Amino acid sequence: MVQFSEQQMQEFNRLIKRYPEGKQKSALLPVLHLAQESFGGWLSAETMDYVANLLQLEPIEVYEVATFYSMFNTQPVGKYMFEVCQTGPCMLNGSDDIINYIKEKLGIGAGETTPDGMFTLKTVECLGACGYAPMMQLGKHYREHLTKEKVDAIIEECRSNAACNN
Amino acid sequence: MGVKLLLAKAHIEGIRNYDVYRREGGYQAVEKALKTMTPEAIVEEVKKSGLRGRGGAGFPTGMKWSFIAKPEGVPRHLVCNADESEPGTFKDRYLMEFLPHLLIEGLIISSFALGSNDTYIYIRGEYAWIVGILENAIEEAKQNGWLGNNILGTGFNCNIYVQRGAGAYICGEETALLESLEGKRGNPRIKPPFPAIKGVWERPTVVNNVETLAAVVPIINMGGEEYAKIGVGRSTGTKLISACGNINKPGVYEIDMTISVEEFIYSEEYCGGIKNGKHLKACIPGGSSVPILPANLLLKTAKGETRYMNYESLSDGGFATGSMMGSGGFIVFDEDQCIVRHTYTLARFYRHESCGQCSPCREGTGWMEKILLRLEKGEGKMSDIDLLWDIQGKIEGNTICPLGDAAAWPVAAAIRHFRDEFEWHVLHPQEAQVRNFGLAYYADPIQVPAGA
Numbered sequence: 001m002v003q004f005s006e007q008q009m010q011e012f013n014r015l016i017k018r019y020p021e022g023k024q025k026s027a028l029l030p031v032l033h034l035a036q037e038s039f040g041g042w043l044s045a046e047t048m049d050y051v052a053n054l055l056q057l058e059p060i061e062v063y064e065v066a067t068f069y070s071m072f073n074t075q076p077v078g079k080y081m082f083e084v085c086q087t088g089p090c091m092l093n094g095s096d097d098i099i100n101y102i103k104e105k106l107g108i109g110a111g112e113t114t115p116d117g118m119f120t121l122k123t124v125e126c127l128g129a130c131g132y133a134p135m136m137q138l139g140k141h142y143r144e145h146l147t148k149e150k151v152d153a154i155i156e157e158c159r160s161n162a163a164c165n166n
Numbered sequence: 167m168g169v170k171l172l173l174a175k176a177h178i179e180g181i182r183n184y185d186v187y188r189r190e191g192g193y194q195a196v197e198k199a200l201k202t203m204t205p206e207a208i209v210e211e212v213k214k215s216g217l218r219g220r221g222g223a224g225f226p227t228g229m230k231w232s233f234i235a236k237p238e239g240v241p242r243h244l245v246c247n248a249d250e251s252e253p254g255t256f257k258d259r260y261l262m263e264f265l266p267h268l269l270i271e272g273l274i275i276s277s278f279a280l281g282s283n284d285t286y287i288y289i290r291g292e293y294a295w296i297v298g299i300l301e302n303a304i305e306e307a308k309q310n311g312w313l314g315n316n317i318l319g320t321g322f323n324c325n326i327y328v329q330r331g332a333g334a335y336i337c338g339e340e341t342a343l344l345e346s347l348e349g350k351r352g353n354p355r356i357k358p359p360f361p362a363i364k365g366v367w368e369r370p371t372v373v374n375n376v377e378t379l380a381a382v383v384p385i386i387n388m389g390g391e392e393y394a395k396i397g398v399g400r401s402t403g404t405k406l407i408s409a410c411g412n413i414n415k416p417g418v419y420e421i422d423m424t425i426s427v428e429e430f431i432y433s434e435e436y437c438g439g440i441k442n443g444k445h446l447k448a449c450i451p452g453g454s455s456v457p458i459l460p461a462n463l464l465l466k467t468a469k470g471e472t473r474y475m476n477y478e479s480l481s482d483g484g485f486a487t488g489s490m491m492g493s494g495g496f497i498v499f500d501e502d503q504c505i506v507r508h509t510y511t512l513a514r515f516y517r518h519e520s521c522g523q524c525s526p527c528r529e530g531t532g533w534m535e536k537i538l539l540r541l542e543k544g545e546g547k548m549s550d551i552d553l554l555w556d557i558q559g560k561i562e563g564n565t566i567c568p569l570g571d572a573a574a575w576p577v578a579a580a581i582r583h584f585r586d587e588f589e590w591h592v593l594h595p596q597e598a599q600v601r602n603f604g605l606a607y608y609a610d611p612i613q614v615p616a617g618a
């Protein structure tokens with residue numbers, strides 16, 4: 001069952017206090033971020049219904065927002081998501097090569113997840129790191145000035161982190 | 167060395183923390199503004215400074231502030247636009263990441279001037295780690311009496327909240343931003359009513375860019391008139407430029423708007439020249455939405471005069487031979503880059519980011535992407551180039567928000583200045599897959615077009 005822990009509930013309560021009386025819908029984006037982080041990196045229908053209920057919204061108000069914004073995943077994703085920028089300024093510095101390398105190395109295409117559920121590759125548009133290209137987002141942080149060697153190291157790092165957490 | 171007003175202290179160790187920032191003279195502007203000035207006097211000072219919005223449109227900030235409606239008993243809000251999603255632009259990130267207190271200081275003064283007791287920073291969702299940096303700075307400011315209730319005993323209350331977006335370029339457009347802040351899809355609103363009359367929750371609202379609000383701090387410290395003496399003409403003060411592409415030293419630079427484009431690209435103080443000893447082919451000087459210029463028109467205007475890094479000079483010649491300052495996202499191309507391919511990536515970007523409300527934008531961006539991909543892959547026809555020209559012309563000016571124009575301009579400018587390269591892709595489809603068109607004559611001095 002989908003339910004926020006006590007600590008997540010505290011965060012939820014902090015978020016909804018920022019808006020005027022009766023304008024709690026404004027908390028929807030931050031609460032969806034919280035829900036996505038809390039429940040496996042994506043928003044299932046059950047999760048969205050839970051959020052709708054918490055904020056006293058119609059479920060459709062949540063679905064339409066969740067599907068509008070590219071950071072919300074409405075399908076399951078791997079444990080580690082490589083979000084690699086492919087927009088012009090990154091392309092000038094070789095993002096195509098990096099994307100191809102990751103595809104080869106992980107044996108998946110853009111938008112796909114490895115069979116073991118470990119990695120998802122997502123191509124994304126400009127993330128505001130154009131001067132440090134090529135780059136990707138991994139979790140809450142950016143990995144910049146990517147090279148093939150750096151990609152290898154990042155994949156290793158993820159694998160060993162996953163092994164530690166098991 | 168040019169004048170530095172925003173980044174002068176960026177390299178001081180620990181400047182991100184309150185104690186260091188305060189020791190280095192931080193929060194003096196808040197003290198001065200709240201203790202010795204009225205809100206009206208602050209607006210006057212900003213007007214005198216000539217400060218223009220740093221988010222892209224360049225609208226005079228003081229004038230924008232004076233439009234805010236003040237109906238009795240209705241709260242007003244200041245919203246800081248930290249959505250920063252225009253390809254080539256990463257300057258606000260730098261400010262927030264390294265000088266969070268400068269932004270907070272600017273926000274407190276601006277909130278006081280506008281009468282906003284609850285101020286929001288709307289930050290793009292991907293800048294997740296910066297949310298913590300900002301919230302930390304807000305907490306420090308609160309603990310030291312610069313935020314909260316009855317600030318400095320003036321009776322002014324102010325809180326600042328950080329709201330995370332979730333990946334949508336369109337939410338940088340101010341009315342889409344307000345929709346998003348209300349927990350909705352980021353569909354731009356039809357104007358009027360303008361946000362200054364009916365903004366977030368139907369209350370009078372001012373939306374300003376991060377850099378604009380940070381610039382209020384030096385304006386208060388030195389006075390609007392002094393600020394206006396920096397720069398040239400109507401390009402007053404300093405501007406942050408985020409430089410990227412094929413240059414030796416990509417990064418964020420503060421310029422005082424008197425330097426030439428040539429100096430900016432080639433001097434060691436800034437971009438340090440083109441990477442790997444190559445030649446300059448082209449540049450998009452103000453973020454992906456502004457027209458691309460070939461090297462010859464970038465360094466000199468069509469009249470043969472030196473082009474400078476300021477609002478007027480960059481737009482000299484209009485769209486026929488000029489470009490725009492925009493957001494300051496400076497994208498440099500070397501001789502090996504393919505203009506068709508780059509234009510395709512931008513078309514794909516705008517198709518991806520169109521909110522889909524207006525058909526010219528929704529359908530037009532889709533078609534432009536498709537045709538550009540065809541041309542790039544060597545599968546295009548000569549008539550495709552005219553078709554592209556036709557489509558971009560049908561989008562421009564026919565949409566609810568300026569994203570439509572922003573999608574049309576890069577395509578129009580690429581065809582205007584690099585038509586040969588598009589034609590080469592059609593005429594030499596196989597060759598176009600293995601090599602790029604190169605420099606051609608773009609770096610040569612050009613003929614002044616008739617009527618320019």
Ligand SMILES: Cc1cc2nc3c(=O)[nH]c(=O)nc-3n(C[C@H](O)[C@H](O)[C@H](O)COP(=O)(O)O)c2cc1C
Nearest residue numbers: 219220221247249250251338339340374375378568
């Ligand atoms: C599609 C689109 C995207 C925009 N993105 C941003 C942005 O990321 N940041 C920003 O400050 N302004 C952006 N703007 C401009 C804003 O609508 C608005 O003009 C600006 O925030 C006003 O602030 P300023 O006067 O301080 O520049 C965008 C405009 C459009 C049409």
Ligand code: SF4
Nearest residue numbers: 521523524527565567
């Ligand atoms: S121009 Fe494009 S992004 Fe703007 S409102 Fe219309 S469809 Fe949406």
Ligand code: FES
Nearest residue numbers: 085090127129130
């Ligand atoms: S183009 Fe990749 S971060 Fe901007």
